[in-house]
C-alpha cells in the first residue's frame with residue numbers, strides 16, 4: 001500500500017497555474033441550417049434586442065434587494081441609471097413606456113409582433129434535432145413505473161422466488177427507459193418564437209447576455225415549456241398526464257435557469273388566465289440557506305416586471321399566509337412553518353449528527369416523518385440538489401413535505417443522481433400524481449467532473465504534512481490562485497485551519513471561514529465579502545459544496561478529502577462554471593486513512609481527463625495507477641460518506657501547541673487592530689478591533 005501512495009505522490013506534482021483562455025465545458029455544439037435574411041435586417045433586429053436587453057438588465061440589477069444582491073450590481077445599476085438620466089429625454093424608445101415594472105405582464109404591441117416575426121426562425125428537422133442532442137451528449141428517456149417488489153411469502157418459497165426473479169427480470173426488460181427526442185433550443189432568440197414565453201420574461205433572459213443555451217438548457221427548456229413536442233416512444237401508451245422530470249447535468253451548467261424559466265412562464269400563463277386562487281403555487285427546496293437565497297435571487301432577476309413573486313422561507317414565516325407564487329427554502333425551515341401549531345411544541349426536533357459527516361447541514365432534523373398542513377394551492381415541487389434532499393440527512397423532512405401535498409409538476413435536479421434517488425423519486429411522483437409521465441434528462445457523462453478543471457492529487461503522509469503542503473502552496477513563487485475555496489471535513493476543523501492560517505497571507509483580512517455554526521448575519525457578511533473579492537481565501541465545509549455560484553473561483557483545495565465521489569464532484573464544481581471563463585484547478589490532499597475514498601475520486605479525475613482529450617502522459621491519474629488503487633466495498637464507502645474518514649474529526653490541525661498559536665493570534669490581532677486604528681482614525685478603530693477579536697475567538 002505504501003508503494004501506491006509514493007507512486008501517487010510522484011505522479012501528481014503540482015503544476016503552476018496556466019493562463020489559457022477558458023473554453024466553457026457547456027458551450028453547446030450547434031450546427032444549424034441558416035435561413036436567408038439580409039445583414040441589415042439581422043443587425044437592426046439585433047440592435048433593438050440588445051437595447052431592450054441592456055435596459056432589462058439595468059432594471060433587474062437595480063431591483064435586487066440588498067440582502068440578496070450578492071454581486072453588488074444594484075448599486076452599479078443605480079449609478080448607471082443616474083448617469084444615463086440626462087440622455088433619457090432625448091432617447092425615444094417605445095418600450096420604455098411599457099416596462100413600468102408593474103405586476104402584470106404587458107401585452108405585446110402589434111408593431112412589435114410584426115417586427116419580431118420578421119426575424120428568421122430556424123426550424124430543425126427531426127434528424128438535425130437528434131444530431132444536436134447527440135453532439136451535446138443529451139439523453140432523454142421516459143421512465144416507467146417500478147416493477148412491484150416480490151411479496152414476503154413469495155420470498156420464503158425457493159421455487160416461487162426463482163419464478164419471481166424471472167418475472168422481475170422480464171418486467172425490467174419491459175420497463176427499460178424509452179428514448180425520446182425533442183427539438184433542442186439552439187438559441188435564446190427562439191424562446192420567444194417557438195414557445196409561449198411572455199415578452200417580459202424573454203427580455204429578462206436576453207438581458208443576461210448569455211451567448212446561448214447551455215447543454216442542459218437546450219433540452220430541459222423545450223421539455224418543460226412544450227412537452228407535447230416530445231417525439232419517440234411510439235409503443236408507449238399515449239399518456240396525457242403532466243411531465244415530471246429528473247435532470248442530471250454537470251455543476252455550473254445553468255440548471256437554475258432551466259427550472260426557473262418554465263416555472264415563471266407557467267405561473268404567468270395561470271395569472272393571465274386568472275383562474276387560479278391566490279397562494280403559493282410552487283415550492284423549491286434546497287439543502288442550504290445560501291443556496292435557497294441564491295435561487296430566490298435568480299427567480300427575482302428572471303421574473304422582474306412579470307408580477308410573479310418569490311419568497312425565501314425563513315424561520316418564523318408562516319408559509320400559508322405568504323401571497324407569493326413561489327416559495328424557496330430548506331426542508332427544515334419549510335417543514336417547521338407547515339407544522340400545525342400544536343404539533344410544533346409536541347414534536348421535538350433534534351439536531352442531526354453533522355460532525356464528520358459528508359454533507360454538512362445547518363438544519364434541525366426530524367427523527368420521523370411528520371403530518372403537515374399542506375398548502376392547498378401548490379402544484380409544483382422542485383428539488384434542487386435532489387440527491388442530498390432525498391439522502392439520509394434530509395429524507396424524512398423532504399418526504400414529510402412532499403407527502404403533505406399532491407404536486408402534479410415535479411422536477412429533481414443535481415449533478416449527481418444515483419439510482420436509489422431515481423427509484424425513490426419515481427415512486428413518490430407516481431403516488432402524488434399517478435398519471436405523470438416521468439422523464440429523465442442527462443447531460444454529459446454521468447458522475448464525472450468538468451473537463452476544464454485541472455486536478456491534482458497530493459499525498460501528504462500525515463495531518464502535519466497536509467498543513468505544510470498548504471503553507472507551501474500559499475507561499476508558492478508562482479502565486480496562489482485566488483479566489484480560492486478550502487474544504488474541510490468538519491466545522492471544528494474549518495475553524496482550526498482558519499485560526500492556523502489567519503496571519504499567513506501577506507495582506508491581512510483576506511482569509512475567512514464559513515460554516516453552519518455562524519450566525520445568519522455573519523454568514524451573509526462572509527458570503528458578500530467573498531463575492532466582492534475582499535476575501536481571497538474562504539475556508540469552509542460541505543455547506544458550500546452544493547449549488548453555490550461564486551463567479552471566478554480559481555482554485556478548490558480539498559484540505560480534507562471529500563468523503564464521497566459526489567462530494568468531490570460538487571466541491572470541485574465551484575470552479576469553471578459556465579458564467580465564467582476561469583479555467584479552474586482542484587488540489588486534493590490526502591493521507592493514508594483516505595484510501596477508502598481514493599479510488600472513486602481518482603476514477604472521476606481520470607474520466608474527466610479522458611473527456612478533455614488528455615493523453616496518458618498529460619493525465620494526472622495514469623491508467624496503471626488507477627488499476628493499482630484498491631477498490632472499496634460499497635458498505636465501507638457508505639460508512640465513510642456518513643461518518644467521515646475515521647479519526648479525522650479528532651486529528652489536530654496545527655504545527656504548534658494550542659497556547660502558542662492562540663497567543664500569537666492575540667498579538668497579531670492587537671497589532672492589526674492598532675494598524676487599522678491608525679489608518680482609519682480613533683472612531684472606526686473600535687469596529688476593526690471587534691472584527692479581529694471575533695476571528696481569534698472563533699478559533700478557541
Ligand SMILES: Nc1ncnc2c1ncn2[C@@H]1O[C@H](COP(=O)(O)OP(=O)(O)OP(=O)(O)O)[C@@H](O)[C@H]1O
Nearest residue numbers: 210212213214251252253254255256547549578579
Ligand atoms: N446559458 C448560459 N450561458 C452562460 N452562463 C449561464 C447560462 N445559464 C446560466 N448561466 C450562469 O451560469 C452560472 C451557473 O449556473 P447555476 O448556478 O444555475 O448552475 P447549476 O447547474 O445549478 O450548478 P450546480 O450543480 O453547482 O448547482 C450562473 O452564474 C448562471 O447565471
